[in-house]
Amino acid sequence: MSTATPAVTTAALEKSKIAILGYGSQGRSHALNLRDSGLDVIVGLRAGGATAATAKADGFTVVEPAEAVKQADLVAVLTPDMVQPDLYVNAIEKNLKANAALLFAHGFNVHFKTITPRKDIDVILVAPKGPGHLVRTEYEIGRGVPCLYAVYQDVTGKAREKAMAYAAGLGGARALLIETDFKEETETDLFGEQAVLCGGASELVQKGFETLVEAGYRPEIAYYEVLHELKLIVDLLYQGGITKMLTFISETAQYGDYVSGPRIVDAATKERMKAVLKDIQDGTFAKNWTAEYKAGLPNYKKFKQADLDHPIEKIGAKLREKMVWLNQQK
Secondary structure (H helix, E strand, O other): OOEEOOOOOOHHHOOOEEEEEOOOHHHHHHHHHHHHOOOEEEEEOOOOOHHHHHHHHOOOOEEOHHHHHHHOOEEEEOOOHHHHHHHHHHHHOOOOOOOOEEEEOOOHHHHOOOOOOOOOOEEEEEEEOOOHHHHHHHHHOOOOOOEEEEEEEOOOOOHHHHHHHHHHHHOHHHOOEEEOOHHHHHHHHHHHHHHHHOHHHHHHHHHHHHHHHHOOOOHHHHHHHHHHOHHHHHHHHHHHHHHHHHHHOOHHHHHHHHHHHHHHOOHHHHHHHHHHHHHHHOOHHHHHHHHHHHOOOHHHHHHHHHHHHOHHHHHHHHHHHOOHHHHHHO
């Protein structure tokens, strides 16, 4: 594995036609950045959809996914994970030319073998470490978002060059390119989401809120203390790690961090994190999520509604109405 330098260019793709399948947050930013980098981009979307209208308004040629694949030397699959297997079978597998490249922004389906790519194509990954809007805005001001890149299958001997060139086209080479593999990218991404960024953080916030309210404190106060102010801490962590966070919080807060943090997230918590990671590594999570999707998402919908109905969401909606700066950001 290696870390690339900003000297990486788009040269390996300058004579290639790139098809972007999917035009959500990532798809749109990829298409716009690649085009602005001088590459030849078309967009493959179902006719009549809202995203097709957006892509046309952005000046792209928009055709059905299968037609886009036929024309392409590189196909970037940027649709939701659970849509990708059917998209591969129906639009990609029979239409992608030999020696072309199939690119993913997340390795889920390839790693867990819900997609088995043809043996005569390059299979690569480029994953910007930021949301689509950031990928676009950083590019527009002359910077870039760091990207992970990986090669799963190299038929042409140029798969790595193609991945790096694609990342350069996104602006990633202006910042940092880190080589990985499909297994590492997929498993660490899923773990981060489940144990810390989404699952861990939201549960911590909800349980903290419940603890304060059940102890008799007003929900408005609890909201500010366990959810609203979390942004202040996360911004410090994002900008300079734990070191910067400790620099900017009070000594009282630091001492509380040292003596109480390990009481909440302790060795038993870490063991449960290991269990979460094991379910990801052995395919249990992927199997369960695939089955859940095929069943029509009954548990997903139930879990989501429970989060939406949580008291912290009810009080938060009222409080955020008074935060004028939040409305301005929207």
